[in-house]
Amino acid sequence: MTGVVAVFSALLKSWMRSKAGIFFSFLFPIMLLFIFSTVFGGGGTSQYVLFVQNMDVDSKGNPTELSQGFVEAVRATGAFDMRSLEHDVDIKEYVKMNPSFSFRYRILVIPEGFHEQAARKKVSVQVKVTVNTLEFVGKEFAAYMSPEDVEGIQRGELALQSVLGGQGGESPQLVLWMDEQDMAAPALLGIIHGVANAFSNGLLGSEEVLALEGMPLEQRTLKVVDYFLPGFIAAFIMTNGVIGATSTISEYRRNGQVKRLAATPLPKTSWILGNVLEQTVLAFILTGVMIALGWVVFDVRLVPDAYALSLVFVGAVAFCSVGMVLGGVIKDVEAASGAGNAIAFPMMFLSGAFWPIEQMPDYLQEVARVLPLHYFHDGLLQIMVYKNPGNAGMGFVVLGCFAAVMMVIAVKITKWKEF
Amino acid sequence: MPEEVIRVENLVKxxxxxxxVNSISFTVKEGEIFSLVGPNGAGKTTTVEILECLRTPTSGKASVLGYDVTHDEKEIKKRIGAMPQDFSAFERLTVRENVELIARIYxxxxxxxSVLEELGMWEARDRRxxxxxxxxxxxxxxxxALISNPVLLFLDEPxxxxxxxxxxxxxxxxxxLRSMGKTVVLTSxxxxxxxxxxxxxxxxxxxEIIAQGSVDELISAYGGGIRIRVSPYNDEIERVLMETAQKVVREDSSIEGVFHDRIQVGRTLAALYGxxxxxHLDIVEPSMDNVFSRLAGGRVDERGELI
Structure with a gap:
């Protein structure tokens, strides 16, 4: 135990005097937390850019009343940052000539004759509804009416059908141009489709059969950063362990420090445990600093309890052990650092630490569910945000088993002889 | 009779x-400075690291302070001090902190x-x-290596x-260290x-160990003798050297006599002064360089390579 404490205190002192170590362990995660929280935490616009090409114009080039009304209805959703495109512009040429025009932009085309077609369609639909009503009344209530009344209804039906013959027609065809890779396309189509339906109902003077109101699900008034924070804590404990420990151990092996210590009575396990203890203490400091910053700067509501701290402990041990394994195998510092990065960065982004895994394709979601980091940040999320420590049970089990296996491998693989 | 602190018998790695390392044998006695000398790749570090319990021998026997290197690793490491080749310490820790770390491990x-002062490091104790x-x-x-007060120190290419x-x-x-009574095994x-x-x-x-003994013994046995070189020389000088030297070598303008007996060297010098x-006269004493050249057929350069 004396050896563990001696190694731990030496490593910790050494780390505290390393500017690069402090930067990558603390300042870098804090910088990223600021960036993510600022970008995704509100304050900016989340509107989608939508170009509108209104081709339904009068002889003077002014948009028709109905087409302009539709544009205003789309604008009223608040979902779009709307920009106009001249009615005589060839869209394909325009996109080709403007390289900056990317998948973040969409173009809604209101066709020529929109007003006229919509008005005709409105009459056609209203007549159809009236004819259907007369038919319904004629069939269902014929027994209660005089023959003259029934005959009158049938004459009216025939008269309206003759009108319909001349007023029928196609609905005006709106077109939304988008990039094939545009992930927001289904949502945007849905919004514009909803506007078109509401616009149609308005023209016909009908009422909504179904009503919908958006309500906030979370009643604890959590902010976006509250959701980010557990992911960030987990991800950076992981990177400190996997990348930091790997590089450090590899460097100590390369420069002969491990050999120097191996020539003393210090057991190999004390060296490993000293390193793991150091990373664990750093993990707790990182957790404290991130949450304190969250409180001060972002006014977050998270408070780590005993469950959260226990999970941080298990996670730190697990990922530091990965670093011990890699550092024990790879002597070349650059190669060790590369290997640490190659493991840590894909895991960081694939595990859903920075965004919900539901946003990822199905096969990547399956990948995320086999990554230990997923269970780490999900466990912290369950404990710290949802206040459901019971749901973090899987996190404890997976990370605990992972830590035990990695620790055993680290002890087996760390060379204390034959350098 | 000094006690034997290291015994190596037919050690192979x-x-x-x-x-x-090919079947080497040697002993180190208490209180002496014993050196393993040879070019890079000769097997010096491998031998020392086996004795420090940092490597496992393939065959043969080696004991340090009476403990077997393959079975008593813990006991040996507790009793020795080592400075491995190309070692490092915690770079951002001070001298004092690094020494204290080793003390805590022991x-x-x-x-x-007193330890830092003895080695002239007290002034630098707070330097990283x-x-x-x-x-x-x-x-x-x-x-x-010294902080645990070991009786035996290994200094690998210090x-x-x-x-x-x-x-x-x-x-x-x-x-x-010698005056402190330590036994030192040195490689160089x-x-x-x-x-x-x-x-x-x-x-x-x-x-392989190609020769061993005290430094004087090695030089005497393999150093090639004391050489007296005279230039220019005449018939009389040549005659003196021919009569007294074990071997005479003539070059264009100089002549060299080789002597294994210092008394003969004295007589020769007296005759030449007359x-x-x-x-111009040069007297060249034999050295370990000559010993190595004679035994290995080459010299070792500054970087340790055989030339």
Whole structure:
């Protein structure tokens, strides 16, 4: 135990005097937390850019009343940052000539004759509804009416059908141009489709059969950063362990420090445990600093309890052990650092630490569910945000088993002889 | 009779297919400075690291302070001090902190000041290891090896890469270890260093010990004798050398006589001083360089390579 404490205190002192170590362990995660929280935490616009090409114009080039009304209805959703495109512009040429025009932009085309077609369609639909009503009344209530009344209804039906013959027609065809890779396309189509339906109902003077109101699900008034924070804590404990420990151990092996210590009575396990203890203490400091910053700067509501701290402990041990394994195998510092990065960065982004895994394709979601980091940040999320420590049970089990296996491998693989 | 602190018998270490150490045997006695000398790749470090329990021998026997290197690793490590080749310490820790770390590992509470002062490191105690010169780093390394007050120290290439001044300072430190009663096992490719510091030495080459004994014995046996070179020379000088030297070598304008007997050297010099003619005379004492050249057929350069 004396050896563990001696190694731990030496490593910790050494780390505290390393500017690069402090930067990558603390300042870098804090910088990223600021960036993510600022970008995704509100304050900016989340509107989608939508170009509108209104081709339904009068002889003077002014948009028709109905087409302009539709544009205003789309604008009223608040979902779009709307920009106009001249009615005589060839869209394909325009996109080709403007390289900056990317998948973040969409173009809604209101066709020529929109007003006229919509008005005709409105009459056609209203007549159809009236004819259907007369038919319904004629069939269902014929027994209660005089023959003259029934005959009158049938004459009216025939008269309206003759009108319909001349007023029928196609609905005006709106077109939304988008990039094939545009992930927001289904949502945007849905919004514009909803506007078109509401616009149609308005023209016909009908009422909504179904009503919908958006309500906030979370009643604890959590902010976006509250959701980010557990992911960030987990991800950076992981990177400190996997990348930091790997590089450090590899460097100590390369420069002969491990050999120097191996020539003393210090057991190999004390060296490993000293390193793991150091990373664990750093993990707790990182957790404290991130949450304190969250409180001060972002006014977050998270408070780590005993469950959260226990999970941080298990996670730190697990990922530091990965670093011990890699550092024990790879002597070349650059190669060790590369290997640490190659493991840590894909895991960081694939595990859903920075965004919900539901946003990822199905096969990547399956990948995320086999990554230990997923269970780490999900466990912290369950404990710290949802206040459901019971749901973090899987996190404890997976990370605990992972830590035990990695620790055993680290002890087996760390060379204390034959350098 | 000094006690034997190291006994090595027919020690072999192979890294297939290379035989790094090939059936070597030697002993080290208490209180002496014993050197393993040879070029890079000769097997010096492998041998020392087996004795430090940092490598496992393939076959043969080795005991340190009466403990077997393959079975009593813990007991040996508790009792020795080691400064491995190309070692490092915690770069951002001070000299004092690094030495204290080793003391805590050995679970000893030494008089830190006396150790640091003895090796001239007290003034530098609060300097970070990374800021020390090469020579000071080695001295700090010796402090770390010495802090547990071991009876036996292993110093693996303690002066390699140091400038001449730093090398001489390190020699002084090693001499002080001898005066402290420590037994020191030293490896080096510097023949002069071995000659200056060692009581006994083993010349190791190609994994084998090709000669061992006290430095005087080695020089006497393999140094090739004392050489007297005279230039220019005349018939009378040639006659004196022919009568007194074991061997005479003539070159264009000089002549050289080789002597194994110092009394004969004295007689020859007396005879030569009586000559009227002016000449230049050099007396070349044999050294470990000559020993190695004679045994291995080449010299070892500054970097430890055989040339």
């Amino acid at each position: 192979t890294y297939k297919p290379v035989v790094a 679970q000893v509470d030494p008089d830190l000041r 290891f990374e800021s020390l010169s090469g020579g000071m780093k080695r001295r700090a390394g010796i402090c770390m 002066t390699t890469g140091l400038d001449p001044q730093a090398r001489k300072e390190t020699w002084d430190v090693i001499r002080r 490719h510097y023949m002069e260093e071995v000659e200056q510091l060692s009581d006994r030495a083993a010349v190791i080459y190609g994994g 000559q009227d003619e002016k000449y």
